[in-house]
Amino acid sequence: PRLANQIAAGEVVERPASVLKELVENAIDAGSRRIEIELEAGGARLIKVRDDGGGIAEDDLPLALSRHATSKILSLEELEGVASLGFRGEALASISSVARLELVSNVTDDPRGGWRVVAEGRQMEPRVSPAPHPRGTSVTVRDLFFNTPARRKFLRTEKTEFGHLEETFRRLALSRYDIGWVLRHNQKTVHQLRPAADGEAGERRVSALLGGKFLDNALHLDIEASGMRLWGWVGLPTHSRAQADQQYFFVNGRVVRDRLVAHAIRQAYRDVLFHGRHPVFVLYLELDPAVVDVNVHPTKHEVRFRDGRLVHDFLFSSLHRALGEVRPETAG
């Protein structure tokens, strides 16, 4: 089974950023309000995620590390409308097969409570020992790919890997304003984001993560039609080219890279602003979970809409209208 895990690990664990994504999605699924991330050496030495979510009970700790042990799917029908981000039950198993993983968790409000389990590469120490921890979970991943030297060689420079880690962090933090976040790299605080639910929460978070300039040249929109809602910010043509990579699209709170979505946005931009402007945006699409399948691929951020045409038209016409309204003052 450990070998199977290592093979599966190739699917899930491409680089430190993919580990971070899996750990943070678990923390979000656990209902956390605060998530703290500690990284060292571009994640190659350390990736630690600490949350204040529901925790994992003593008996479930070793299970959490075994393959296909998910607590999240009860029936096949549930796959239809998966609200939780994880559903495969193999991320922790995969990660622990290519790193040294420690899980400490407490499901009670007694800060002296808590349990710890450790797994290192092919060796699994299924013994659970007491370890104090506030309610919630800390997952520590050290020495990624220590036992798969070929994969370790594929790691890029610390700076490049940190770039991927920070980008993953941005997407996750943009998906949940109501969660407080801390990101540290090599003992330095890179981001510290307070949780918020008020009207300005989104703007504060967007400028903290994408820079204050993003909003200076962006149009806010919030449009509802055909049972869908599209809201967020799109950059206007005065946007500098340096920000050309700032494209964030969320479907029901999950970051997505989708051809249909990209096409609709590009079309609307091209139509209104000409010159093949590179669109920049932070957009949230909300729709009935039953008409969208977010589980096309575990790691590739793909979606499949039941009625792609309808979604495409809604996105295109919403953006077209919103951008068209500001065009007279900004284009040209």
Ligand code: ADP
């Ligand atoms: P999945 O998320 O697909 O269920 P994982 O391998 O990522 O699979 O996690 C396995 C199980 O471990 C989860 O189903 C969950 O029960 C538990 N778990 C992992 N991380 C956490 C966490 N931070 N808080 C609470 N439970 C967790």
Ligand code: MG
């Ligand atoms: Mg998971």
